[in-house]
Amino acid sequence: xxxxxxxxxxxxxxxxxxxxxxxxxxxxxxxxxxxxxxxxxxxxxxxxxxxxxxxxxxxxxxxxxxxxxxxxxxxxxxxxxxxxxxxxxxxxxxxxxxxxxxxxxxxxxxxxxxxxxxxxxxxxxxxxxxxxxxxxxxxxxxxxxxxxxxxxxxxxxxxxxxxxxxxxxxxxxxxxxxxxxxxxxxxxxxxxxxxxxxxxxxxxxxxxxxxxxxxxxxxxxxxxxxxxxxxxxxxxxxxxxxxxxxxxxxxxxxxxxxxxxxxxxxxxxxxxxxxxxxxxxxxxxxxxxxxxxxxxxxxxxxxxxxxxxxxxxxxxxxxxxxxxxxxxxxxxxxxxxxxxxxxxxxx
Numbered sequence: 001x002x003x004x005x006x007x008x009x010x011x012x013x014x015x016x017x018x019x020x021x022x023x024x025x026x027x028x029x030x031x032x033x034x035x036x037x038x039x040x041x042x043x044x045x046x047x048x049x050x051x052x053x054x055x056x057x058x059x060x061x062x063x064x065x066x067x068x069x070x071x072x073x074x075x076x077x078x079x080x081x082x083x084x085x086x087x088x089x090x091x092x093x094x095x096x097x098x099x100x101x102x103x104x105x106x107x108x109x110x111x112x113x114x115x116x117x118x119x120x121x122x123x124x125x126x127x128x129x130x131x132x133x134x135x136x137x138x139x140x141x142x143x144x145x146x147x148x149x150x151x152x153x154x155x156x157x158x159x160x161x162x163x164x165x166x167x168x169x170x171x172x173x174x175x176x177x178x179x180x181x182x183x184x185x186x187x188x189x190x191x192x193x194x195x196x197x198x199x200x201x202x203x204x205x206x207x208x209x210x211x212x213x214x215x216x217x218x219x220x221x222x223x224x225x226x227x228x229x230x231x232x233x234x235x236x237x238x239x240x241x242x243x244x245x246x247x248x249x250x251x252x253x254x255x256x257x258x259x260x261x262x263x264x265x266x267x268x269x270x271x272x273x274x275x276x277x278x279x280x281x282x283x284x285x286x287x288x289x290x291x292x293x294x295x296x297x298x299x300x301x302x303x304x305x306x307x308x309x310x311x312x313x314x315x316x317x318x319x320x321x322x323x324x325x326x327x328x329x330x331x332x333x334x335x336x337x338x339x340x341x342x343x344x345x346x347x
Contacts, residue, residue, distance in 0.1 A: 001024075001025040001026075001059070001060070001061040001062055001063060001143065001174060002023065002024055002025070002059070002060050002061055003021050003022060003023040003025075003047065003048070003054075003057065003058075003059050004022060004057050004058050004059075004060065005021070005022060005056065005057040005058075006018065006020075006021040006022075006023075006047060006054040006056065006057035006058070006059065007019045007020065007021065007054060007055050007056040007057055008040075008043055008047060008052060008054055008055050009055050016055075017040045017043045017198065018040045018043055018044060018047070018195070018198055018199075018200065019056075019198050020057075020199065021044065021047075021057065021199075021200045022200075023048075023193065023200065025048070025143075025174045025176065026174070026190075027063075027142075027172045027173070027174060028169055028172050028173070028174070028190075029174050029175070029190040029191065030165070030169055030174075030175050030177075030185065030188055030189045030190050031174070031175070031176045031177070031189060031190060031191050031192075031193065032177060032178070032179075032184075032185070032189040032191075032192045032193070033045065033176065033177070033178045033192075033193050033194075033195060033200075034178070034192060034193070034194050034195070034203070035194055035195035035196055036196075039195045039196055039197075039198075040195050040198065041147075041178050041195050042070075042071055042147050042178070044195055044200060045068075045145050045147045045176060045178060046068075046070075047059065048143075048145055048176050049066055049067075049068040049143070049145040050062055050066055051068055051070075052336075053336070062143060063141075063142035063143045063173075063174065064142050065092075065139055065140065065141040065143070066141055066142070066143040066145070067135075067136035067137065067138075067139070067141035067143070067144050067145070068136060068145045068146075068147075069132050069133055069135075069136045069145070069146050069147060069149040070132075070147050071147045071148045071151075073128055073129060073131075073132040076120065076121045077120040077121070078120075079119070079120050080116065080117050080118060080120065081107065081112065081115050081116055081117075081118055081120060081123065081127075081131050082100070082103050082104065082107065082116040082117060084120055084131065084135070085099070085102075085103035085106070085107070085131065085134055085135055085138060086099045086100050086103050088135050088138060089102060089103060089138045089139065090324060091324055091327060091328065092138060092139040093139065094138065094139060099138070102138050102139075103116075103134065103138065104116060106133075106134035106137055106138065107131070107134055109160050109164075110130040110133060110134060110153075110157045110160055110161075111130065111154065111156050111157055111160075112127050112130040112131065112134075112157075115127050125152050126152045126153060126154060126157075129149070129151065129152040129153055130157055132149070133149055133153070133157070133161055133164075136149075137164055137168075140168075140171070140173075141168065141173060142172070142173045142174070143173060143174045143175075143176075144168050144173055144174070144175045144176075145175075145176050145177070146161075146165075146175070146176070146177040146178070146179075147177075147178050148178055148179060148180065149161060149177070149179075150181070150184060151179075151180070162184075162185060165177070165185065191203075277319070277320040278317055278318060278319055278320060279317070279318060279320050279323045279340060280315055280316065280317050280339075280340070281298075281315070281316045281317075281318070281323070281326065281327065281330070281337065281339070281340045282303050282313050282314070282315050282316075282337075282338040282339040282340075283313060283314055283315075283316060283330055283335045283336060283337055283338060284312065284313045284314065284336045284338065285314075285333070285335040285336065290314065290316075291329060291330070291333040291335075294316075294326055294329055294330075295318075295322045295325035295326045295328075295329055296318040296319055296321070296322025296323070296325065296326050297318075298316040298317060298318035298322075298326060299316070299317045299318070300314050300315070300316055301314070301315045302314065302315070303315040313338055323340070327340070
């Protein structure tokens with residue numbers, strides 16, 4: 001995977017956050033990103049994950065499954081913890097039984113199994129962060145991007161996330177992370193990059209380690225075993241199709257994505273039963289027209305400009321039964337998902 005002369009700014013005349021970023025992310029690499037607050041570390045991670053598109057330059061070779069844990073995770077979602085993970089697993093291409101099994105497994109591993117039936121809005125910050133980490137690991141991503149993912153976790157959950165990172169590396173995945181604790185995975189990164197003054201440079205004082213050999217994960221590797229239904233996964237590079245956390249791909253067989261824009265994907269919320277429940281999805285795709293033949297034949301209407309990027313948005317209204325397929329088609333076409341909720345909710 002490679003970032004070539006990538007730059008990012010907000011709006012047509014906004015200030016540049018990053019310029020001329022060049023970054024190689026080989027399979028099996030563990031990359032740490034450092035820098036002071038406000039320098040653009042989170043912006044860089046969002047570009048790597050595919051949550052944001054570069055204003056200039058290009059990103060190539062993003063692997064089949066991409067998962068992202070943002071610095072701030074939205075907890076006020078109309079799901080229980082388990083239902084949220086199952087919905088995300090379905091969007092990522094897992095069967096319902098496999099998604100539920102993996103959801104329960106990861107909640108247990110992070111010490112949050114007792115909160116599986118708790119509403120997301122009622123979770124503590126620490127428990128919601130465990131759900132955030134779990135959603136990124138459901139579908140065995142080939143690219144795992146972690147922005148302060150350990151913050152708020154207890155000691156046991158931090159150790160479990162460390163083990164999960166090592167498990168993904170052993171399977172040949174790439175892992176890019178930011179963490180305020182300098183001891184996090186100390187001595188293990190293949191490279192350390194510093195963000196300063198809008199530029200990204202490799203730290204010369206870092207002694208790089210050899211990337212993981214790519215040996216499949218096994219017992220003790222910190223990675224859950226693949227359920228019988230199995231979803232294609234593994235290292236590899238290629239143009240993004242539908243990533244695993246949204247975020248956003250793969251050669252050969254097509255892999256359903258995981259929504260990405262800004263925050264972990266927001267799959268169709270649980271809507272009360274009734275005649276033809278509908279959902280509204282707020283999206284943006286720059287100057288491009290909407291893709292043709294979208295599932296469910298959604299009704300499109302202009303939306304408000306995104307306050308963060310000033311990008312114009314479109315609001316799509318579709319029957320809830322078609323919402324997952326519509327999300328997948330939009331992500332395949334590299335459209336940005338801003339919000340998803342029941343029809344009638346303000347977006």
